[in-house]
Amino acid sequence: MKKYATPTAKDIKFDVRDNSPLYAQLARKIADAIRAGHYQVDEALPSERLLSESLNVSRVTARKAIDRLVEQGLVVRRQGSGNYIAPRFEQALSRLSSFSEELSRRGYTPTSRWLKRAVVLPTTDEQASLGISASTKVARLERLRLADEVVMAYEVSVLPQSVVRRPAEVEGSLYEYLGRGQQIPVRALQHIRALNAPARLAAQLGIDVGQAVLFITRVGFNAQGKAVELTHSYCRNDYYDFVAEMRRD
Amino acid sequence: MKKYATPTAKDIKFDVRDNSPLYAQLARKIADAIRAGHYQVDEALPSERLLSESLNVSRVTARKAIDRLVEQGLVVRRQGSGNYIAPRFEQALSRLSSFSEELSRRGYTPTSRWLKRAVVLPTTDEQASLGISASTKVARLERLRLADEVVMAYEVSVLPQSVVRRPAEVEGSLYEYLGRGQQIPVRALQHIRALNAPARLAAQLGIDVGQAVLFITRVGFNAQGKAVELTHSYCRNDYYDFVAEMRRD
DNA sequence: TCAAGATAATACCAATTTAATACCAAATTT
DNA sequence: AAATTTGGTATTAAATTGGTATTATCTTGA
Numbered sequence: 001m002k003k004y005a006t007p008t009a010k011d012i013k014f015d016v017r018d019n020s021p022l023y024a025q026l027a028r029k030i031a032d033a034i035r036a037g038h039y040q041v042d043e044a045l046p047s048e049r050l051l052s053e054s055l056n057v058s059r060v061t062a063r064k065a066i067d068r069l070v071e072q073g074l075v076v077r078r079q080g081s082g083n084y085i086a087p088r089f090e091q092a093l094s095r096l097s098s099f100s101e102e103l104s105r106r107g108y109t110p111t112s113r114w115l116k117r118a119v120v121l122p123t124t125d126e127q128a129s130l131g132i133s134a135s136t137k138v139a140r141l142e143r144l145r146l147a148d149e150v151v152m153a154y155e156v157s158v159l160p161q162s163v164v165r166r167p168a169e170v171e172g173s174l175y176e177y178l179g180r181g182q183q184i185p186v187r188a189l190q191h192i193r194a195l196n197a198p199a200r201l202a203a204q205l206g207i208d209v210g211q212a213v214l215f216i217t218r219v220g221f222n223a224q225g226k227a228v229e230l231t232h233s234y235c236r237n238d239y240y241d242f243v244a245e246m247r248r249d
Numbered sequence: 250m251k252k253y254a255t256p257t258a259k260d261i262k263f264d265v266r267d268n269s270p271l272y273a274q275l276a277r278k279i280a281d282a283i284r285a286g287h288y289q290v291d292e293a294l295p296s297e298r299l300l301s302e303s304l305n306v307s308r309v310t311a312r313k314a315i316d317r318l319v320e321q322g323l324v325v326r327r328q329g330s331g332n333y334i335a336p337r338f339e340q341a342l343s344r345l346s347s348f349s350e351e352l353s354r355r356g357y358t359p360t361s362r363w364l365k366r367a368v369v370l371p372t373t374d375e376q377a378s379l380g381i382s383a384s385t386k387v388a389r390l391e392r393l394r395l396a397d398e399v400v401m402a403y404e405v406s407v408l409p410q411s412v413v414r415r416p417a418e419v420e421g422s423l424y425e426y427l428g429r430g431q432q433i434p435v436r437a438l439q440h441i442r443a444l445n446a447p448a449r450l451a452a453q454l455g456i457d458v459g460q461a462v463l464f465i466t467r468v469g470f471n472a473q474g475k476a477v478e479l480t481h482s483y484c485r486n487d488y489y490d491f492v493a494e495m496r497r498d
Numbered sequence: 499t500c501a502a503g504a505t506a507a508t509a510c511c512a513a514t515t516t517a518a519t520a521c522c523a524a525a526t527t528t
Numbered sequence: 529a530a531a532t533t534t535g536g537t538a539t540t541a542a543a544t545t546g547g548t549a550t551t552a553t554c555t556t557g558a
Contacts, residue, residue, distance in 0.1 A: 080514025194461035212443035329525025
């Protein structure tokens with residue numbers, strides 16, 4: 001059998017106790033490797049022949065495995081070229097920076113007025129977003145965000161207690177605090193919506209009731225892909241706007 | 250025809266574990282170098298011949314790699330002069346997709362109800378955003394955007410007439426139309442704000458006056474870095490939300 | 499038990515990439 | 529203005545890659 005310089009199939013192994021079809025096992029192994037980040041987006045998988053030879057299966061088997069990955073949207077085929085890792089997470093990439101960092105870069109002085117820093121039990125929404133059980137305690141951080149003494153946003157952050165042991169110690173930048181524990185989010189999904197400010201929020205932001213505000217929900221993931229942060233931001237729209245640079249690829 | 254005599258470039262791999270074509274690997278390598286700040290904006294890359302000789306690949310391969318960088322908007326070509334790092338490059342990356350593309354990907358059927366497709370003179374704002382003179386005519390496209398027959402957004406796009414000669418011919422996806430003329434935006438700056446819907450907009454979107462809507466202003470740039478699109482979108486917030494994935498780098 | 503479907507192997511087909519070569523066109527340098 | 533350098537384009541051969549049809553075998557369920 002032909003040997004290759006490196007583990008071509010990138011650590012794909014078969015489980016002898018698994019009696020599901022070979023191609024299904026192979027598909028699962030490759031999918032795991034992709035999700036574990038062993039391949040970059042747009043990188044080619046080993047060719048079907050290479051895969052089949054290095055794993056000692058027929059090419060059709062390897063091919064069927066890849067078929068499954070294509071169905072799952074993990075891989076795209078290109079005849080004559082290869083099978084490529086499909087763009088993940090809709091490939092929407094953008095620089096992730098915290099409120100503090102963003103404002104500092106623009107020359108403002110960011111401050112916080114703390115409303116709450118406590119360890120509590122999570123709501124069901126928070127359990128779902130963070131992937132934790134009902135009994136896993138979380139740190140809940142509520143504060144007003146100010147730029148040069150002007151209230152810009154009301155923000156609620158919820159993080160597993162394992163990530164923020166002593167919430168009261170968080171002072172300025174949450175990300176700065178997290179960075180020390182290697183739990184800083186490297187990826188986040190943000191949902192951006194508009195919202196008519198209800199009475200309590202309006203009072204806190206110092207705006208009229210019903211005024212449109214940006215409502216941003218962010219789930220941040222650490223380097224291991226674990227959700228470590230759920231933040232709801234209610235941003236005054238007249239002082240702050242959200243800028244995104246986008247690219248086509 | 251000469252046989253691949255010398256150590257064929259096929260054996261040269263920048264990353265032995267990467268099965269991607271050579272030019273793709275090279276493109277990624279150069280892109281990484283650019284992002285790492287090894288080149289200044291406006292600085293020339295090594296010439297194609299120099300690149301190919303120093304890396305022992307054919308000029309076509311080096312050229313294809315650069316092609317990819319140009320498509321990504323990282324590099325601009327100047328015949329007779331060289332390939333230069335594109336201006337205004339920032340590391341904030343996010344996938345740029347049009348309304349149509351976004352909805353299609355989510356399984357909706359996007360349609361448009363056209364309100365206006367005309368060639369007119371630009372407003373001063375539009376002149377500034379697109380970098381054109383007061384006498385340069387523009388195509389103004391106004392439409393309601395629908396997903397599965399439900400009004401999702403009201404959108405106004407303004408483009409230089411040189412880019413859209415016959416506005417009335419634009420039917421579905423604007424980007425699809427632009428793609429044929431090689432003027433498709435590869436980069437865009439979006440400002441996202443919240444807005445209380447004024448009467449006219451509310452009527453068009455079928456919502457109450459004062460209801461919060463997402464107001465998105467987008468300036469799109471083509472591969473040469475020229476502004477080719479200015480689009481204002483007023484999005485119903487209850488049906489559509491804007492999702493952005495962000496990364497730290 | 500036996501037939502239908504799933505699974506796997508083999509062989510051949512078609513698209514694409516790589517590469518080499520030659521030459522054109524635009525910009526820069528001398 | 530001429531020479532040089534740079535990107536732009538076209539053509540062709542060979543190698544590589546995915547695409548597909550066929551067949552044998554195994555598994556599954558009526």
